[in-house]
Amino acid sequence: MREFLWEEYLNRLVKNDVKILVDVRNNPLSMKFGFSKKQLKKFCENLGIDYLHIPEVGIQSDQRQELNTQKDYDKLFEIYRKQNLQETISHQEQILNLLKEKKRIALTCFEANICQCHRKHLAEAIIKLPEWNFELKHI
Numbered sequence: 001m002r003e004f005l006w007e008e009y010l011n012r013l014v015k016n017d018v019k020i021l022v023d024v025r026n027n028p029l030s031m032k033f034g035f036s037k038k039q040l041k042k043f044c045e046n047l048g049i050d051y052l053h054i055p056e057v058g059i060q061s062d063q064r065q066e067l068n069t070q071k072d073y074d075k076l077f078e079i080y081r082k083q084n085l086q087e088t089i090s091h092q093e094q095i096l097n098l099l100k101e102k103k104r105i106a107l108t109c110f111e112a113n114i115c116q117c118h119r120k121h122l123a124e125a126i127i128k129l130p131e132w133n134f135e136l137k138h139i
Contacts, residue, residue, distance in 0.1 A: 006035075012139050013049055019102040020050040022095055024119050025109050026058025035110060052098070056091045058109075059084070059118050073116045080118050085125045092126050099134060106139065114138055 013021060021044050028037035041051040059080060067073055085092070099105050111117035123136055 010043060010047060013044070013106060014047055016106070016137070016139050017104045018049055018106045020052060020098055020105045022098065022105055022107050023051065023053040023109075024057045024107050024122055025053075026055050026060055028053055028055070030110055040108075050102075054091055054095065057084070057088050057095075057118075057122055067116070070115065077118060077121050081121055081125070085121065092122070092129060095122075096126055096129050096131060100131070 021040070023037065023040065028040070030036050037053055041053075044051040059076070063076060063079070067076065095105070095107070107119045107123060109117050109119045114120045120138075126132065127136060
């Protein structure tokens with residue numbers, strides 16, 4: 001697995017002209033430098049990027065245990081799509097409204113591999129909302 005490079009992460013946000021970083025983790029704590037909520041918010045704001053945490057669209061810690069294979073992740077995301085995404089439509093609409101207002105937003109979580117992160121499924125749900133009229137780009 002590739003080592004997390006903090007500077008590269010921030011540069012991606014800047015290069016893609018992100019106006020607001022939407023943290024979609026249920027629990028925004030991390031052992032990785034700079035990736036806990038307070039630090040991440042501070043670094044973003046220093047770069048002129050707003051930060052917003054929307055924990056409701058995240059996955060509970062107890063559901064993220066024993067994820068050893070892609071099959072384990074796929075089972076987790078099937079439950080996520082059927083339960084959490086159905087219960088958080090107002091939060092998905094909030095994210096879409098931020099996009100309409102700011103034009104450039106990014107969803108962030110901790111997992112770099114999009115196939116092993118719920119933000120892929122969250123983004124796909126937001127795309128299906130009636131007022132979606134944007135391009136989705138994985139950065």
